[in-house]
Amino acid sequence: MKRLRFLTRLVVVLWVIPGLRAAEPAADPRPNVVWLIVDDMNLFGFLHEQPGMITPNMDRLRERAVTFPQGVCNAPSCVPSRASMFSGQYPFTTGSYLNGSDPWEKPVMAGIDSLPEQFKAGGYKVWAGGKVFHAKLTPERKAAAFDNDPRAGGFGPFVYPEDRLIGSWGKWWGSSAWDGPDSDFPDNRNTDDAMAFLGEEHQEPFCLILGLWRPHTPFTAPRRFFEMYDKDTLPFPPASWSEDDMADVPEMGRRLSSVWGQRWERTGADDPELWRQILWGYYACTSFADYNIGRVLDALAESAYAENTMVVLVSDNGYHVGEKNHFEKSTLWSTSARIPFAVQLPGGVNGGRTSQATVGLIDLFPTLMDYCGLPAPRQRIEGKSMREVLENPSAKWSRPGITVYEENMFSVTDGRFRYIRYADGSEELYDLSDDPYEFTNRAEDPRLADVKARLARSLPEYWAPTMGGREG
Ligand SMILES: [Ca+2]
Numbered sequence: 001m002k003r004l005r006f007l008t009r010l011v012v013v014l015w016v017i018p019g020l021r022a023a024e025p026a027a028d029p030r031p032n033v034v035w036l037i038v039d040d041m042n043l044f045g046f047l048h049e050q051p052g053m054i055t056p057n058m059d060r061l062r063e064r065a066v067t068f069p070q071g072v073c074n075a076p077s078c079v080p081s082r083a084s085m086f087s088g089q090y091p092f093t094t095g096s097y098l099n100g101s102d103p104w105e106k107p108v109m110a111g112i113d114s115l116p117e118q119f120k121a122g123g124y125k126v127w128a129g130g131k132v133f134h135a136k137l138t139p140e141r142k143a144a145a146f147d148n149d150p151r152a153g154g155f156g157p158f159v160y161p162e163d164r165l166i167g168s169w170g171k172w173w174g175s176s177a178w179d180g181p182d183s184d185f186p187d188n189r190n191t192d193d194a195m196a197f198l199g200e201e202h203q204e205p206f207c208l209i210l211g212l213w214r215p216h217t218p219f220t221a222p223r224r225f226f227e228m229y230d231k232d233t234l235p236f237p238p239a240s241w242s243e244d245d246m247a248d249v250p251e252m253g254r255r256l257s258s259v260w261g262q263r264w265e266r267t268g269a270d271d272p273e274l275w276r277q278i279l280w281g282y283y284a285c286t287s288f289a290d291y292n293i294g295r296v297l298d299a300l301a302e303s304a305y306a307e308n309t310m311v312v313l314v315s316d317n318g319y320h321v322g323e324k325n326h327f328e329k330s331t332l333w334s335t336s337a338r339i340p341f342a343v344q345l346p347g348g349v350n351g352g353r354t355s356q357a358t359v360g361l362i363d364l365f366p367t368l369m370d371y372c373g374l375p376a377p378r379q380r381i382e383g384k385s386m387r388e389v390l391e392n393p394s395a396k397w398s399r400p401g402i403t404v405y406e407e408n409m410f411s412v413t414d415g416r417f418r419y420i421r422y423a424d425g426s427e428e429l430y431d432l433s434d435d436p437y438e439f440t441n442r443a444e445d446p447r448l449a450d451v452k453a454r455l456a457r458s459l460p461e462y463w464a465p466t467m468g469g470r471e472g
Contacts, residue, residue, distance in 0.1 A: 028123070030372050031346045032309040033207040034198075034300055038289050038340065039078065039131055039216040040329060041315035043069075044237075045286045046340035051235055054228050054287050057294030058340070061313055064348035066393050070358045070415045071341025072401035073317045076329045078134050078216075079103065079469065081316040081361060086114045086133060088365030088381040090402065092460045097406050098469030102136045106467045113377035115365050116145035119207040122374035127197050129153075129190040131211035151193070153186020158218045165274060175219045175281030177226035185222070187212050191292040195299035202305075205372070210296060214289040215319075217328075219281025221288035228287055231280040236272075239323040239335065239437030246325060248441040250426030256405070257326045275322055282321050310371060311344035314361060323437070330472055332411035332420045333438050334430075337403040343367070343390055350393055357389040357397030358415050400458045407466050412458045417448075419455035427452070 044050035046058050047069055074084040075091045083096040083103040089112065096103035103109050114133075119126050121144075128150040137145070157178060164170030182188040194210045214221065246254055293313065300306055318336045320326040329336045341359065344351065362383035368374065370385040388395045403411045408423035418438065420428040427443040429452050442448050 028205050029308075030124075030205045032202075032205050032305050033119075033124075033312065033368060033372065034296065034309055035207065035209045035312045036293055036296065036314075037082075037130075037132065037209065037211040038293075038313070038315045039211070039213055040317060040319045041215055041286060041289060041340050042319040042321070042335065043338060043340065044282070044321075045290060046315075046342075050237055052229070053283055055290040057290045057297060058313070058342075061293065061297060061311065061344065062342055062352065064351040065311060065313070065342040065344035066350050066390050067354045068341040068343075068357060068359050068389075069338075069354060070356055070401060070413065071314070071339055072337045072358065072360050072403050072413065073315070073339050074360050074362045074403055076317040076331060076336035076403055076405055077472070078131075078316050082132070082134055083109070085314075085316075085361040085364055086116065087112045087379065088115070088362060088377065088383050089379060090362060090382050090460065091404050092407075092463045093382060095464035095467040096469075097404065097466050098471060101467045101469030103467060104133060104135050104137050104141060108464070108467065112379045114141070114145055115368065116207065116209065117141070118365075118369065118374045118377055119372065120145060120147070122372065123204055124372065124374075125202055125204050125206040126209070127194070127206060128209040129193050129211070130186065131213050131216075132209055134211075151186075151190065153190055153213065155213055155216065155218060156186070157184050157220050159220055165277060172217045173219075173278070175226070175277050175284065177223035177284070178220050179223055182222055185214075185220075185288075187214055187289070187292050191295050194296055198296070198299040198303045198305065206305075207368075207372075212289050212292055214292075215282055215285035217281075219278065219285050221281075221284045225284040225288045225291070226280065229280060229283050231276055234276060234279050234283060236275065236279070237321055237323050239439075245439055249324075249428065250422055250424075252409070252422035252424055252426055253332070253420065253428060256331045256409075257324055278327065279321055282319075308346050309344075310346060310368075311342075312364065312368075313340060313342045314364070315339040315341075316361075328472070330405060332403060332405055332409060332422075334413070334418055334432070334436075335438075337401070337411060337413070337418075343386065345390055350390065353393040355389045355393035355395075355397070356415050357386070357395075358399065358401030358413055359386055359389070359397065360401050360403075363399075400455065402458060406471070407463050410459055412455050414455065417451055417455060419443075419452055421456065421459065429455075 045053035045055035158171040159174035160176040163174040163176045165174040317329040366385040429443040430438040
């Protein structure tokens, strides 16, 4: 109805009052953007790489979008991943490698325009809510980036005391089926706000950025999402910890695997019951995130913007649920690097198709600049517009997918192989065609020497000094 009223008014203005015809500016044809960022979501549900996970809304989005199963984050943890995505620069260019570094307040980032700022500078209305930058922004930058005053909301509610599993980290670790109202969750409140925004009439094109906090820990979600699953029959991940998996991993890789050792070292493998409890929480929280994605998709479908809107769905990093003796992210393996990555073009063009391009979050900046006609930022853009693979998903993509963590810790994939090089020069090489879970390190295999040399050419020449922060 709203749309009809709007169209009627347009017709009146343009045609019934001829005197105004010349003065009325043409409606801005640029697409709107609905950009959904989930946190710590792996491919269990998005690509159904783990059986039994229920994610009908991401399934529905994929029917209208181009999916990138080889899509990667450029840094495998929240803050640097988002810094790279919103700046269009690799961590080795800025020095934002770790969480807790507040990159956007550092002098080295002062000359960098964030993508939301470019949207606003380009005449878009920018609405944001939830976990977006996950870093402090100066008031000036906030004003330049957003039209609203974004409400973050935070990670809570935390795990019920009786469900806490691990020592001092207990409020984060455990699985609590929440009995309070949905509105206890910032994700629900922020999604409500995003839906309200989509129901309003906007004169200019908009970019709506909603950052969902789940499935990141704490694994709390409304009870009904836990009740979707029978905890005791959930399968462990296919790439699960095995006795000798780490034997051919260099010491620095093993260290990354135990970054969170103080609370998780070998716990999963040693205690299947505890592991299942975590798995259950991860299933429930992924389905919970999917539910809020679905609410936004519904609101968009019912709005005046259903056809002229791009939808982007990405996670800031992947997630281990016991694979390689590890929980969470912050490693250089595919489990941390690969992310849910889908882009819906206006009208759902090429919906349901898949591209094997090794795109990265870094490519979103030039992609959205391209489709939305945004002004170029001050900094050099290091990604590439994905237009060619969005408009022809079988087109070849020449760029590798690069993921780095800390200075001189490098990982690259061409989709077939993954090469990892640690700061001390030690290496891993996996042939993903017959070893998708990266069990067998072939870095010393002479038959793959050429492959290794080719992938190593993507190593950067310059590593910006770290701006600090903490591992994990
Ligand atoms: Ca994250």
